[in-house]
Amino acid sequence: MKKIINNPENVVTEMLEGVVEAHPEYLKKLDGFHVLVRKDSPIKGKVALVSGGGSGHEPSHGGYVGTGMLNGAVAGEVFTSPTPDQVLEAIKAVDGGKGVLLVIKNYTGDVMNFEMAAEMAAMDNIKVEKVVVNDDVAVENSTYTAGRRGVAGTVFIHKIAGAAAEEGRDLSEVKKVAEKVIENVRSMGMSLDACIVPAAGKKGFILEADEVEIGLGIHGEPGVSKEKIKTADEHTEELMNKILEDIQIEKGEEVAVMVNGLGATPLMELYIVNRKVAEIMKAKEIKIANTFVGNFMTSLEMPGFSISILKLDDELKKLLNAKADTPAFKQF
Amino acid sequence: MKKIINNPENVVTEMLEGVVEAHPEYLKKLDGFHVLVRKDSPIKGKVALVSGGGSGHEPSHGGYVGTGMLNGAVAGEVFTSPTPDQVLEAIKAVDGGKGVLLVIKNYTGDVMNFEMAAEMAAMDNIKVEKVVVNDDVAVENSTYTAGRRGVAGTVFIHKIAGAAAEEGRDLSEVKKVAEKVIENVRSMGMSLDACIVPAAGKKGFILEADEVEIGLGIHGEPGVSKEKIKTADEHTEELMNKILEDIQIEKGEEVAVMVNGLGATPLMELYIVNRKVAEIMKAKEIKIANTFVGNFMTSLEMPGFSISILKLDDELKKLLNAKADTPAFKQF
């Protein structure tokens, strides 16, 4: 394992220290916790958003702490859900009296740990609501799975629900708009290789020189199937078909597109994928209103990408285009 | 070679198409050329900035086309300087009557091709000036080399000279401020592995499992030496020492820091490096006014990083903090 790290056991702590050194104008770290919150926390009279999960998804989630997105981000160990006491601390630090919305990605561990924190916060008389993001169409949403996973589409929830909170909406309204985004966003990813969790020291799965992993989550775990590598256009078409099978989008409707790098994918390749996404949408006469290309929700140094499609209406469009100012997502 | 591409020969064309699809609000592509220019080009009465180089450095340079940075970016083949006719086309498309500043990274090919373009533009009666960035302290600036290379520090020139141009300064003044940045910025990088140029199909150099390449450029070429891998802190210290040996920075002076990923480096690792950079600067009582952590000047999927340090004065500080709005660099 070749990595630019010190001790594998300290990667999360040291990373958070580096984040705070880099972005003191946006955020601060809660002493003794792996929690980043807005520098101006708590903000009185506004609903606060808290998200988080395992580390290794940077810039998620700390990179989205700032105006118009998250108020707090909780960082677990690498690819491991954070513990409830950490989440609770984030909730307490950001609550400005109007309540806190937890944005949880649907993984058994994330859901359980955030739920426990919500129960604890309720005992402290903090209003807490939660939404569970499950945008990954690779996984069947059936009784035979733990339900669809939450992946890169989560960033759209941060952005849009964050904008709604910034507008001064109530907790129930912010939750409602977050749920609307969840209903309308679908994602799917693929990868050319695995990544290495520092503490584990070896790859999560092994692929042949001509194989790719299709439909994988964001925790370095294997996907739903292995395939022979094809062209970027073919893989893009395959992912887009799965996504568009799952969500009805009519001619003339508008969407936002996110082509997300998993960590080691050159931006060049992401743009090549985006070219094909645009071509497919043009053929279907679906209008792309916003496109985001880059590393938004990564899996350490995984060489792969995911595509997320969010179906827009006027409300979502307005909130998506609202101002945001965070270390990793800025928009005028 | 496993890559998310179609035909290796078309990567640049297809990438540029993907860029235009993603960011039509910022830029457009010149028909028949690998040139991206601001959507509102030419802007009358303002000095225009043109940069470029081989492709594979994304988001450099097309990602910096927008308000407060570049007016045009010329994309060569992967890691190959663009040809003079392409550069000329960019110059012609962005010139708004106040002249054009070419920001060139010091590589033999880049310098010659941009110079030829400047000569051609002069024949068309366009005022053209050029600056050559040479921030890489890994390379000795002696008669025994082609001079120090231009690497990630170039982004500071784009930002600061771009802000000066946006203010309405004259060509000679914009050039002067660009030269001031060049005088005050130093960089150095290292990598854990090589990258693969699509058309070449194999790695540019081979490292053992415990070796790293120190002082490498941004074109996939080998560096100035191989070393055994050490901790992130040790490597950071090594690069910082080289940088701070080369540029005199006194106690109490201010700098901007860029910890730049070369393409496949997890943001986690870049922040771990930044933590150490901040620690070193604190010990030296040098104040870090701005920190940029991310992929600004990459080498395809190279797993490595570079550190750039820019010594600031009041003028540079003000221009660095000025508003910028481009696909890859936004600042309120």
Next chain:
Amino acid sequence: MIDNKKLLDVLNNIGDRIIENKMVLNDLDTAIGDGDHGINMSRGFTNVKDKLKDLEGKDCTTILNTVAMTLISTVGGASGPLYGTAFMKSAAAVKGMESIDSKAFLSILKASIDGIQMRGKAVKGEKTILDSLIPAYEAYEKSLSDEESGTKALEQAVIAARDGVEYTKTIKATKGRASYLGDRSIGHADPGATSTKLILEAILEVL
């Protein structure tokens, strides 16, 4: 009979066995999950062992509650809340008791199952912790009702847990991260079921 002193020995031994088997559990989780179950559990039990030092002389409920809180606040992932809740419910199950006899241990097993099901909403046969814990509970109960000794009953429980782990190899996961693999999860033992088996073995060793 486990008094509060012995309970510390038991918990220390559980910690040792889990930490020893870090890589084993990790490799199992690499095959069908995200390769961190060993890291998570051994991080948790390293902290538990540390906490145990300050618990000499405390009652069983306090000890088990401390273990619960430590696991909840240091394991993370799916296993943290699950094992944490199991220990928390176990602490409640022995509230007021000076020591844990075989009947109390039966109620600990039952409380653990209830706690895990409350949190994780899984049933037997979904390739989880429950697939070694429920058979272990059933075997322990049967052995006691056959009037065998507590030790004998625990031996039966361990055997049942081992069989449970073997059984998990034959089934498809429908809960937890492994469920995303669909049929690809078949053929691999479940990490959580395995760590539960290790815990039961570690208890038996000290008795």
Next chain:
Amino acid sequence: MIDNKKLLDVLNNIGDRIIENKMVLNDLDTAIGDGDHGINMSRGFTNVKDKLKDLEGKDCTTILNTVAMTLISTVGGASGPLYGTAFMKSAAAVKGMESIDSKAFLSILKASIDGIQMRGKAVKGEKTILDSLIPAYEAYEKSLSDEESGTKALEQAVIAARDGVEYTKTIKATKGRASYLGDRSIGHADPGATSTKLILEAILEVL
């Protein structure tokens, strides 16, 4: 004697040899540069070969100028402006001539050197194109002044170019990208010197 018809054959053959040796040149550039010299040169000459189709009946200067512009606009890198300028100066050197005799070829070699030095500011011994081109020019000149035939002179030039390539293995690069390697550039032949040698060999083949 190379008339405009023969010139097209010569240039086509140069193109073929460069394209054939794409990987050879690339591997040389991988060792001490950025591994694209073969890609760059063969991209350029693929375009040149394409352009040659439309140049039948044109005069030598027009043909060479077209080659120059094509190389300049399609090769990029360091080699594009250098070879482009060499061909541009060569075109000027034969201005007005119906065909290229050995004296004209001498002036082409000289003009190429001048053009490359004007652009690249290198001298002999810096591990560049010039390390095969200058010896080739000198050998050609000497052979002509010894009153040998143009073909014989070109044979001498090719031999000198080959020796020049060998010589580049022994020296450290001080110009171009390879100069960043310092002593690590020693032991490898220079890609540009090698492509120049290939060009001269290709000319000799057709004469």
